[in-house]
Amino acid sequence: MTLKFKSRLQHRALIDITSLIDLVFLLVAFFMVTSSLGSESSITVHLPKAEQTAQYKGGDIVVSINERNEIFINDVLYTKETIVEELKRLKTSNSDLSVVIRGDRKADYEMIVTIMDRLNQAGIPKFTIATTD
Numbered sequence: 001m002t003l004k005f006k007s008r009l010q011h012r013a014l015i016d017i018t019s020l021i022d023l024v025f026l027l028v029a030f031f032m033v034t035s036s037l038g039s040e041s042s043i044t045v046h047l048p049k050a051e052q053t054a055q056y057k058g059g060d061i062v063v064s065i066n067e068r069n070e071i072f073i074n075d076v077l078y079t080k081e082t083i084v085e086e087l088k089r090l091k092t093s094n095s096d097l098s099v100v101i102r103g104d105r106k107a108d109y110e111m112i113v114t115i116m117d118r119l120n121q122a123g124i125p126k127f128t129i130a131t132t133d
Contacts, residue, residue, distance in 0.1 A: 043072045048105040050131040061090060061099045063115055063127075067106040071115065080114060087122035099127040 043064040064072040071078050073086055091097050099119060103112045112129070119127050 043075055043102075045102045045104045046106070047102060047130055047132045050133060060094055060097050061087075062102060063099055063119075064102040065104060065107045065111050065115065067104045069108055069111045071111075080118070083115070083118050084121050087119060087124060091123055097124050097126070099124055100130050101127055102130045 043066060045064050045066055062074055064075075066072070071080065071083055073083065073090075078086055101112065101115055103115075116127065119125070
């Protein structure tokens with residue numbers, strides 16, 4: 001006669017994580033979709049006000065000039081001397097390039113005109129100046 005003893009380790013509780021995996025996948029997909037919608041520049045610029053404004057969905061490149069007259073192309077700092085080379089490089093990858101100029105209301109007018117002049121030197125005639133209404 002053989003005695004069979006039951007082990008306590010035989011009965012383990014299992015957690016079904018199938019629904020948890022689905023939930024995590026949905027959260028990842030949600031954050032991927034919503035994070036790509038906000039492509040606003042991270043450079044703080046206080047835009048000047050305008051009476052008549054038009055809705056513009058944005059350009060391929062964002063040039064920001066802050067109150068210290070520092071120039072940023074897509075959130076990367078450049079000098080007045082090196083901006084033309086960078087704009088020409090960006091133009092080679094996209095021939096129909098459009099630019100949004102975000103100039104701070106305290107930035108020098110001369111700096112805004114310099115940026116427009118550099119855009120023309122780089123062969124990018126399409127640009128828009130951003131304002132608030």
